[in-house]
Amino acid sequence: MERTVEAFFLAGEATAAVVGSPEVAAAWSAPSALADYRVGELVGHTLVATARLELVLSEEEPVGATVVDLPTFYGTNRVDDPSTTDGGFHPLIRAVGAESAERGPEAVAAELRGTLDRLRPLVAGADPGRLVSVLNVRNGATTLEEYLRTRVVELVVHGDDLAVSVGLASGVAPAAADVVLGVCLELARARSGDLAVLRAFVRRERAEADVLRVL
Numbered sequence: 001m002e003r004t005v006e007a008f009f010l011a012g013e014a015t016a017a018v019v020g021s022p023e024v025a026a027a028w029s030a031p032s033a034l035a036d037y038r039v040g041e042l043v044g045h046t047l048v049a050t051a052r053l054e055l056v057l058s059e060e061e062p063v064g065a066t067v068v069d070l071p072t073f074y075g076t077n078r079v080d081d082p083s084t085t086d087g088g089f090h091p092l093i094r095a096v097g098a099e100s101a102e103r104g105p106e107a108v109a110a111e112l113r114g115t116l117d118r119l120r121p122l123v124a125g126a127d128p129g130r131l132v133s134v135l136n137v138r139n140g141a142t143t144l145e146e147y148l149r150t151r152v153v154e155l156v157v158h159g160d161d162l163a164v165s166v167g168l169a170s171g172v173a174p175a176a177a178d179v180v181l182g183v184c185l186e187l188a189r190a191r192s193g194d195l196a197v198l199r200a201f202v203r204r205e206r207a208e209a210d211v212l213r214v215l
Contacts, residue, residue, distance in 0.1 A: 001128035001145050003175060007152050008123070010173040012050065012116045015159035019043050019112055023166035025105035032165040034158075036094060039165050040108070042158060044100030045093060047112045049154040054115055056132035056147065057122050065131060065141035070183060071190035073134055073142055073150065074215070123148070152179040157215070187214035 018024060028040040037045065100108060128145035156176050163170035172180070188197045192211045200211040 001148075004128075004145055004148050004152065004179055005123055007173070007176040007179040008148055008155070009116065009120065011152050011155035011159065011176040012112075012119075014171070014173065014176075015046060015155045015162070016109070016112050016116060018159055018162045018166075018168060019046070019105075020109040021166070021168060023168055024109075024162060027166045028101070028105050030165075032161060034161045034165075038098075038101070039162065040101035040105065041094065041098045042161060042165070043105070043108050043112075044098060045096070046154065046158040046162070047100055047108055047115065048096050049158075050112060050119075050151060051115050053148070053151050054119055054122065057119075057126060057144075059133065061131050062133045062139075062141045065133065065139050066137065067131065068134065068137050068140045068142055070142075070146060070149070070186055072137060073140075073146070074187055075136060149179050149183050152176055153183050156180045184212070184214050188212055 024039060024043065028038070028043075030039050031037075032039045032042045034042055103111075126144055128143065130144045131141040132144055132147050134140045134142055134147070156172050157180070160170045160172070162168075185197070188200075188211060191214060192200075192208070196208050196211050200207045
């Protein structure tokens, strides 16, 4: 858990720096590098995804919930057909991000930093095996440590999206990269099987197309 906590706050600080940049503020209403999101909406989504950790830690531990692994948590989140983003959770996720963005760049940037500050003592003292609820699986839950890994993914991936959107240099701390790449490998193996993933890494002539993309 300690390494995951370190990764979360490293990713959080890096993304907060991008969010608070003049470049993001200037491009707030411009399209982002992520389809269907303006820059401000993507920032809003990133804040909501991070603040969700604070919310689940404030709730009572779920009782009688179905405990899910990461592949089940992510489900069918890989987007192969852009038209599918008009259904499922996608419109709601975009709407919540857009609502958050209405507060403006300075307010949202300050709230992201405030959220990270409030989370430090909450996460440091939490049991990694504690169950937290998940939204995308009915009556579902996962351990805090697994959920924290998903928040690192959100921060790193969307931090990169934002940096690319406004022309800033992008990077990722090694500890955060370890977590995100570990999640991606786990999802790829669950989706395509070990042999397909192995071939994607080492044998171009036998690799199936697009095996390593998981989201």
